Amino acid sequence: MKFGVVVFPGSNxxxxxxxxxKDVLKQPVKYIWHKDTELDNxxxxxxxxxxxxxxxxxxxxxxxxSPVMDSVIDFAKRGGIVIGICNGFQILLxxxxxxxxxxxxxxxxxxxxxxxIKTENIKIPFxxxxxKNQILxxxxxxxxxxxxxxxxxxxxxxxxxxxxxxxxxxxxxVNKESNPNGALANIAGIINREGNTLGxxxxxxxxxxxxxxxxxxxxxxxxxxxxxxSK
Amino acid sequence: MVxxxxxxxxxxxxxxxxxxxxxxxxxxxxTELAMFSVEWSExxxxxxxxxxxxxxxxxxxxxxxxxxxxxxIIVDDLAIIFKMESHNHPSQIEPxxxxxxxxxxxxxDIFTAGARPIASLNSLRFGPLTEPYNRYLLRGVVxxxxxxxxxxxxxxxAGEIYFDESYSGNCLVNVMSIGVAKKDELARxxxxxxxxxxxxxxxxxxxxxxxxxxVLASHEFKEGEEKRPTxxxxxxxxxxxxxxxxxxxxATGHVVGIKDMGAAGLTCSTSEMASVGNSGMEVELQLVPxxxxxxxxxxxxxxxSQERMLVCVKKGKEKEIEKIFSKWDLHAVVIGKVTDDxxxxxxxxxxxxxxxxxxSLTQAPVxxxxxxxxxxxxxxxxxxITKISEPKDYNGVLLKLLGSPTISSKVWVYEQxxxxxxxxxxxxxxxxxxxxxxxxTNKAVAATTDCNSRYCYLNxxxxxxxxxxxxxxxxxxxxxEPAAVTDCLNFGNPKRPDRFWQFKxxxxxxxxxxxxxxxxxxxxxxxxxxxxVKGVVNPTPxxxxxxxxxxxxxxxxxxxxxxxxxxxLLGTSKEELGGSEYLKExxxxxxxxxxxLDLWLxxxxxxxxxxxxxxxxxxxxxxxxxxxxxxxxxxxxxxxxENMVGAVIDSLTFDVRKDATLFGESQxxxxxxCSKKSVHKIxxxxxxxxxxxxxxxxxxxxxxxxxxxKRKIINLSVEGMFERWIDSLQSLIMA
Numbered sequence: 005m006k007f008g009v010v011v012f013p014g015s016n017x018x019x020x021x022x023x024x025x026k027d028v029l030k031q032p033v034k035y036i037w038h039k040d041t042e043l044d045n046x047x048x049x050x051x052x053x054x055x056x057x058x059x060x061x062x063x064x065x066x067x068x069x070s071p072v073m074d075s076v077i078d079f080a081k082r083g084g085i086v087i088g089i090c091n092g093f094q095i096l097l098x099x100x101x102x103x104x105x106x107x108x109x110x111x112x113x114x115x116x117x118x119x120x121i122k123t124e125n126i127k128i129p130f131x132x133x134x135x136k137n138q139i140l141x142x143x144x145x146x147x148x149x150x151x152x153x154x155x156x157x158x159x160x161x162x163x164x165x166x167x168x169x170x171x172x173x174x175x176x177x178v179n180k181e182s183n184p185n186g187a188l189a190n191i192a193g194i195i196n197r198e199g200n201t202l203g204x205x206x207x208x209x210x211x212x213x214x215x216x217x218x219x220x221x222x223x224x225x226x227x228x229x230x231x232x233x234s235k
Numbered sequence: 236m237v238x239x240x241x242x243x244x245x246x247x248x249x250x251x252x253x254x255x256x257x258x259x260x261x262x263x264x265x266t267e268l269a270m271f272s273v274e275w276s277e278x279x280x281x282x283x284x285x286x287x288x289x290x291x292x293x294x295x296x297x298x299x300x301x302x303x304x305x306x307x308i309i310v311d312d313l314a315i316i317f318k319m320e321s322h323n324h325p326s327q328i329e330p331x332x333x334x335x336x337x338x339x340x341x342x343x344d345i346f347t348a349g350a351r352p353i354a355s356l357n358s359l360r361f362g363p364l365t366e367p368y369n370r371y372l373l374r375g376v377v378x379x380x381x382x383x384x385x386x387x388x389x390x391x392x393a394g395e396i397y398f399d400e401s402y403s404g405n406c407l408v409n410v411m412s413i414g415v416a417k418k419d420e421l422a423r424x425x426x427x428x429x430x431x432x433x434x435x436x437x438x439x440x441x442x443x444x445x446x447x448x449x450v451l452a453s454h455e456f457k458e459g460e461e462k463r464p465t466x467x468x469x470x471x472x473x474x475x476x477x478x479x480x481x482x483x484x485x486a487t488g489h490v491v492g493i494k495d496m497g498a499a500g501l502t503c504s505t506s507e508m509a510s511v512g513n514s515g516m517e518v519e520l521q522l523v524p525x526x527x528x529x530x531x532x533x534x535x536x537x538x539x540s541q542e543r544m545l546v547c548v549k550k551g552k553e554k555e556i557e558k559i560f561s562k563w564d565l566h567a568v569v570i571g572k573v574t575d576d577x578x579x580x581x582x583x584x585x586x587x588x589x590x591x592x593x594x595s596l597t598q599a600p601v602x603x604x605x606x607x608x609x610x611x612x613x614x615x616x617x618x619x620i621t622k623i624s625e626p627k628d629y630n631g632v633l634l635k636l637l638g639s640p641t642i643s644s645k646v647w648v649y650e651q652x653x654x655x656x657x658x659x660x661x662x663x664x665x666x667x668x669x670x671x672x673x674x675x676t677n678k679a680v681a682a683t684t685d686c687n688s689r690y691c692y693l694n695x696x697x698x699x700x701x702x703x704x705x706x707x708x709x710x711x712x713x714x715x716e717p718a719a720v721t722d723c724l725n726f727g728n729p730k731r732p733d734r735f736w737q738f739k740x741x742x743x744x745x746x747x748x749x750x751x752x753x754x755x756x757x758x759x760x761x762x763x764x765x766x767x768v769k770g771v772v773n774p775t776p777x778x779x780x781x782x783x784x785x786x787x788x789x790x791x792x793x794x795x796x797x798x799x800x801x802x803x804l805l806g807t808s809k810e811e812l813g814g815s816e817y818l819k820e821x822x823x824x825x826x827x828x829x830x831x832l833d834l835w836l837x838x839x840x841x842x843x844x845x846x847x848x849x850x851x852x853x854x855x856x857x858x859x860x861x862x863x864x865x866x867x868x869x870x871x872x873x874x875x876x877e878n879m880v881g882a883v884i885d886s887l888t889f890d891v892r893k894d895a896t897l898f899g900e901s902q903x904x905x906x907x908x909c910s911k912k913s914v915h916k917i918x919x920x921x922x923x924x925x926x927x928x929x930x931x932x933x934x935x936x937x938x939x940x941x942x943x944x945k946r947k948i949i950n951l952s953v954e955g956m957f958e959r960w961i962d963s964l965q966s967l968i969m970a
Contacts, residue, residue, distance in 0.1 A: 013475075014472050016386070016388025017857060023658065054388060055388075057472065058470070088364070113650075114385055116649075116652060116653045116655060117650050126630065145385070147654045168307055171258040207655070210658050213658075215787060215788070216655075216660070
């Protein structure tokens with residue numbers, strides 16, 4: 005079970021993802037420089053958070069042209085497991101692996117804090133250890149996490165169960181008050197139609213150890229491991 | 236012959252110009268003059284402060300490291316490197332870029348030492364938010380810190396924000412960074428080995444920030460001056476790449492020495508690397524990557540363009556170093572070599588434009604400045620407490636203090652900073668100090684910044700001691716042993732005897748408190764000329780302190796955890812109102828003396844709290860600072876939004892006036908909460924260390940009730956206090 009963490013210039017959660025896989029999940033993991041294109045030896049590719057290319061032009065807009073992204077797209081098309089976290093999610097949107105786009109947070113500020121998300125789809129590689137509608141305490145840290153998609157797109161996401169996580173209150177109410185960034189329909193994470201590519205704004209790698217305040221994010225990593233193990 | 240107006244415009248005095256001629260034994264060239272002006276400025280050469288800074292202790296309970304650009308301590312096989320620096324003047328002019336480049340500069344000081352930056356802190360001071368320009372400054376500074384710091388992936392974990400009239404016209408932006416390295420992998424900032432190459436790495440050189448440190452940081456502001464071009468522009472993305480490339484390059488073992496090009500740019504890095512290495516250096520300016528055509532040699536030497544470093548590389552290894560930097564799309568160019576004389580020789584198209592002994596540049600003149608106690612101080616220190624009426628409505632006073640901008644929650648600010656990246660932040664912002672685990676060990680580092688400058692205004696010596704004591708107290712409350720200090724000394728014009736008296740007393744205060752507590756001062760920065768037509772800033776010796784947590788599982792936070800626990804007050808409340816937030820906010824007075832500080836008592840209280848925390852006896856610990864005991868208790872109730880716990884304080888003794896007991900700012904007091912079965916154990920520890928101990932109440936309920944006898948003089952819902960405290964700052968900023 006080999007995990008790969010892609011490093012773009014400006015990635016800054018790459019080392020956190022690497023650490024959590026190696027030292028907490030205790031699985032083999034390698035960095036993948038954004039100019040490398042060889043992904044055959046990997047089972048799961050992580051696109052980490054950060055400010056790839058300084059967020060210049062638009063978040064993820066430059067990173068999608070990095071050589072590694074063609075390989076990531078092939079890898080996903082072949083059924084490989086891909087998870088994009090925060091800036092990684094933004095890159096997945098820009099590269100067309102996931103539908104929709106990111107707007108700036110409605111308060112026009114960077115927001116770093118713990119939020120709660122509700123797990124709506126548990127039949128996928130990323131959440132198979134979660135209970136239906138399980139509430140996870142997990143941090144966000146972004147400027148542009150205000151997810152947007154047109155009406156038809158939203159309907160299609162809803163219909164196909166592609167909305168994996170929605171921002172909610174600690175009690176699980178999905179409402180305006182619990183939406184930190186203005187994301188459409190409180191969307192915090194979505195998956196592609198095939199179910200092997202997840203994008204999410206919250207950071208599971210920051211909530212995988214009790215001493216950091218929450219282990220809820222670790223469920224996502226353990227779910228991936230379980231799915232890969234049973235494949 | 237250089238005209239006096241030329242060297243004066245560069246910040247040099249007539250005497251200094253004469254001294255340059257003495258040193259060179261001839262007239263300086265334009266480039267040389269520029270180089271002297273920046274190297275002898277306060278920012279680089281410390282001419283007015285160097286003599287006094289010698290007082291600061293360089294030894295403490297942990298082995299101390301003093302590097303060229305920063306310092307630190309050794310903990311097992313790790314070096315914890317840290318430093319604080321000011322970026323006051325640039326921020327006053329252009330708050331976003333001023334603050335952003337402040338972060339960039341301080342972080343470069345850390346990774347040039349070979350340490351990976353693990354955290355940033357900042358201490359910010361502004362004039363009242365009722366003035367629109369101060370709101371603009373606060374918004375801009377916070378925006379600059381988030382813009383730069385978040386992109387770098389270095390968490391901004393702690394700090395402080397104060398508001399005082401004295402900062403209108405000259406805000407203070409003090410930024411601190413902490414890094415970690417293996418102790419035998421630290422890098423030095425020197426050039427050595429004749430024939431070794433001098434490489435320029437990072438961003439290209441432009442005209443931005445020319446003379447930033449000599450022109451900006453070494454003079455006070457006058458009305459209508461246009462100084463914006465002297466502010467640098469930051470690019471955090473380049474800095475992030477520079478961090479990774481630099482640490483990769485250092486790991487090759489091919490780097491002899493490395494130095495950041497911050498203040499005074501290429502002038503500082505060439506002359507100081509040569510001087511520290513007792514070497515000479517020859518550099519060709521045409522080889523320097525530039526972003527503008529036709530730059531004059533002196534402009535290239537003076538430029539403070541950001542995200543650049545100078546590296547001394549072993550001969551023959553240049554290609555390997557270049558390869559690393561080009562992987563990160565950064566320049567890496569050989570621009571010169573180490574020579575066997577002790578001269579810094581700068582050439583432009585082969586022609587020598589500057590030729591100066593390295594030591595003569597780096598040995599700035601030292602001045603013993605005259606000092607005199609300010610005439611107003613004796614009057615100011617007189618406070619007749621009997622003329623201060625006791626309040627009728629204690630609830631109203633507490634709510635007013637909780638809503639005062641200095642005391643209110645800073646959540647609006649720190650939620651804009653990524654404080655969790657790197658996954659080390661064990662205690663998040665919002666408690667007395669933040670705590671970061673050290674991966675691969677069982678230990679953690681706690682960090683805080685502190686200075687109540689109103690105390691320093693009323694009594695600089697004691698105020699500076701209190702800044703040290705309070706920083707240590709904050710660390711103790713977080714479960715850490717106070718370990719070492721970096722200080723950022725912000726003062727007015729040192730040529731004015733009353734300002735210099737403040738400076739002298741503050742430095743002596745910091746030195747004496749650090750010596751008493753056995754804490755070394757490993758690094759620091761002096762910022763003079765913090766004054767404008769609106770006046771001079773309060774003397775502000777900001778203390779950045781780190782502490783070591785031996786077992787990361789023994790950290791402690793300030794908020795009450797459980798109902799029905801016992802609340803203990805360590806320390807004594809005295810009849811002191813001088814310099815308090817209460818006296819200012821409620822009675823409109825800044826008067827009296829700073830609170831007493833008995834360092835023996837301070838130590839006894841701190842040792843008691845730390846010992847009790849380490850033995851696992853304590854549920855929460857919080858120090859009493861601005862707003863006194865009542866505010867401290869309120870914060871214990873409300874600072875964890877998800878679990879607010881009320882309290883009934885029914886056995887507090889009122890030995891002094893009620894308002895002094897509740898809102899006075901007596902030092903050396905800590906509020907603890909613990910389970911019933913731990914109480915006697917904590918009492919035993921307090922007795923052993925000689926710390927005053929009293930049980931003052933218990934946790935529980937949805938209100939904070941404080942009783943005098945049977946009468947509740949404070950009875951407020953935790954929700955009500957929370958709302959006042961949480962929203963106040965944001966509503967003032969958005970006004």
